[in-house]
Structure formats: structure tokens, C-alpha cells
Amino acid sequence: MLTVDFDRLGLRPGERVLDMGCGAGRHAFEMYRRGADVVAFDQDADELAGVRDLFGAMKEAGEVPDGAEADVKEGDALALPFADGEFDRVVAAEVLEHVPADIQAIAELARVLRPGGTLAVSVPRWFPEVVNWKLSHDYHDTPGGHIRIYTDAELVDKVTRAGLVLTGKDYAHGLHTPYWWIKCAVGVHDDDHPLAKAYHRLLVWEIMRQPRVLRWAGKVLDPVIGKSMVLYFRKPEVG
Template identity: 35%
Template sequence: MHTVEYSHLKPEQGQIWLDLGCGEGRHCIGACNQQLPMTVIGVDLGFQDLIKAQEKWRETNDFHQQIGLPELEPSHWLNANGSQLPFADNSIDVIICSEVLEHIHDYLSVLKEIRRILKPNGRLAISIPRRWPEWICWQLAEEYAQVKGGHVRIFNHITLVREIRELGFDHYRSHGAHALHAPYWWLKCAFWHQPDQPIVKKYHDFLVWDLMEKPKLTRTLEKFLNPWMGKSSVYYFTAS
């Protein structure tokens, strides 16, 4: 499940792509699957997440070979802190930072590092939780904002875009994503102390089915709802 649309980042042969806060590698694997010779690097502070990312990359590549699809481009995985990245100035073509900044107290230090390592005219995609669906989660369950390593803030999106632009970026596109996932998190928070509640499990099963089958009805419905109800908001920038 990808939050960022790769086509908006204008992928080209020979580029260096960095997924900052890659988690278990979903956007890295998607970038490797674009069938363009490029360097793809996943960076995360969680070592175990990087191990899982490597495993998922291998599993996906093996599956591609079994069904006759092209092999994935190689991937590289790095355990590092987003505020102290081991890359040279102006060395990366494209950076993805998806669902990361809401977990970081000093998120501006990460944005400054992104600006340092991104090439002039390089492209940046950032996604964060949309304000009002996230606010509902915080109201339904106090524990939602108290999970270790969880969300530490609800972003004011206008302020965030302004802060990124002030660091030397031009904002050129935005969109919502995962509208059908917002009700799942509301249900999960509403029944926080009843994790086995059948309605939560049934909705989760529905999301898995939707992800695997991609029926036209739900894909059309989510596309219609994303602009105002998408669980995530995605912003695209170029380094000026």
C-alpha cells in the first residue's frame, strides 16, 4: 500500500532515491519496482524494521521471478538518525518521507537535513496524517497518542507547508490518500480496550480484501473521498 504517487516524483534512470523512515520498506520496494535502473536506499532508526524490509524485498523479488515479472532493482538499507544523515550535501535526487514527521519532536531538524542532502531541483514527497481524522482518533482514545514511538502532534498543514517552503522548497502538488482507512482507525480507537471487537476485525478484513482485489467500486469511492477524508495528506516539493 503506497501513500506517495511515484509518477508525481518524475522518476528517471540513474537517480538516487532515499526513503527516510522507510519502516518495513513499502515505498522502497515500490521504487525498486519501477523498472528503471536507479539506486534505492531505505533509512530507518529501527533496526528490526530494516531486517523486515530486507525480507519483504527478497520475498517480493522471488514472487516476481516465479510469475515471470522483471526482477526488482537492488535496494540498500541503512540504520541512521534522520537528523544526522550520512550523506554528502546535494547528493540525493528524490526523497520520500512518509508518515514520519508526526513521530518526531524536533521534526525541523529532519527537514533541514533533507534540504542539505537533496540536489538542486531534487524532489521531495512528505505525507502526514490529515488533521481532522487524526483529531478524532486523539479524542476517542487517550492511549492513541501515548503509544511508545507513536504520534507526538497533530500538524497544522498550512504551517508545515510554509515551514518547508521557508527552508528552500517550492510546493507543486498535494493530494489525500487512504480515505477508507480513516474509519478503521476511528473504530480501533473507539474500542481501544476491546481489541477483539468483531466490527474492528471485520473492517480490517475488508481493507485487506480491498488491497488485494482492488475492486472498481471501492477504488472509485476512495478516489472520490480522498480529497477531504483521506487519512493521509501528501505534499510534493522541489528544492529551489
């Protein structure tokens, strides 16, 4: 389930790309399939071990083009262990809402992006997230959980102050918003609630089968209640 549109990001085979806060690796895997030189970065060693294993399995299965490379790196988002301008493209999907010092993390993303390169940042969208917080304290008040709710203007301001230029905005996962409203209403840890289970089966069907009716429903719901906001930026050329 991808949040970032890699065609909109401008990703091309052979480019060096960073998935900052990769988690289980969903975006890193797609960039690898597209022939990029991928670094999956996270502070969770266990998650990275699984990502590394799947990188290897993808290579063995012939799912990636010749010349594509992939590696994992453990570290801190506030002090990325990479050179200035090292990456052609950078992705930070559903990460910044977890980071207390988000301005410092954004500065690091801008630093490692080359002039002319592009950045995609996604965070939970303001309205669906506000509803979740009001319905459930447990939804956000957990170790490593969400610590802020971004407005569009706040996040754009923070990233452009780091020297990047906004090039586009999108919303994604409109079908997923009602699921989280249901979960927050019945209890975020109650996976056996009949309504939550039924909606979860719908989402699995959407992800695995991609039926036309749900693709259409997603396109209708994304701009209205899409759970994620995705912003695209470009770093100006030197001079």
C-alpha cells in the same frame, strides 16, 4: 498500500532515492520495482533486516529491472549520513509526526536532496487525526507515537523555510479513516471487536483485490476524509 504517487514525484529508473523512515519498506519496494537506486533508511534495525531480506527476494524473483540497486542504512533522521545533494528524490512518509525536532529533520531532508530534485512528505491529515486523538488517549500517547497534529499550512511553512518550493498536495486512504475512528472508539488494542474486525476485512479486500467499487469509494473519500496528507516539493536549481 502506497501513500506517495511516484509519477507525481517524477521518479525515473536509475535515479538515486532515499526512503527516510522506511519502516517495513512499502515505498522503498515500489521505488526498487521502478528501477531506482534505493536507500531504505530507518533507526529500527529489526525493520531494516526485514527490508533487506525482501530486497533480496525481489531480486531473485526477477521483480526488478536490470541495473536497479537497493540497500538499507540505519541512523538518525536528525543527522543523515549522506552527502549534500546526494539524492534525486526523497520520500518521508508518515515520519515527521513522530519526530520531536521536526524542523531539524526537514533541514536534513532538504540538505541531501539535489538541486532540481523532488521531495514527498506525508503526515496524518489534521481533521481525521484530531478525531482519533479525541476518541482515544492510547492512540497517540505511546512510546514512539504521534506527538503532533499538522495543519496543511504549518507543514508547508516548515518545509518551504528549508528552501523548497511546494508543487502539489494530495490526500490518500479515505477508506482507512473510518477504521481508525472505529478502533479509537472501541479501543485501539481491541482487534477482536466485531465492528473493527469486519472493517478490517473490508480493507484487506481493498488492498488485495482492489475491487472497482472500493477504488471508486476511495476516490470519493480521499479529498474529504483521506487519512494522509501528501505534499510534493522541489528544490530550486542552484542560481
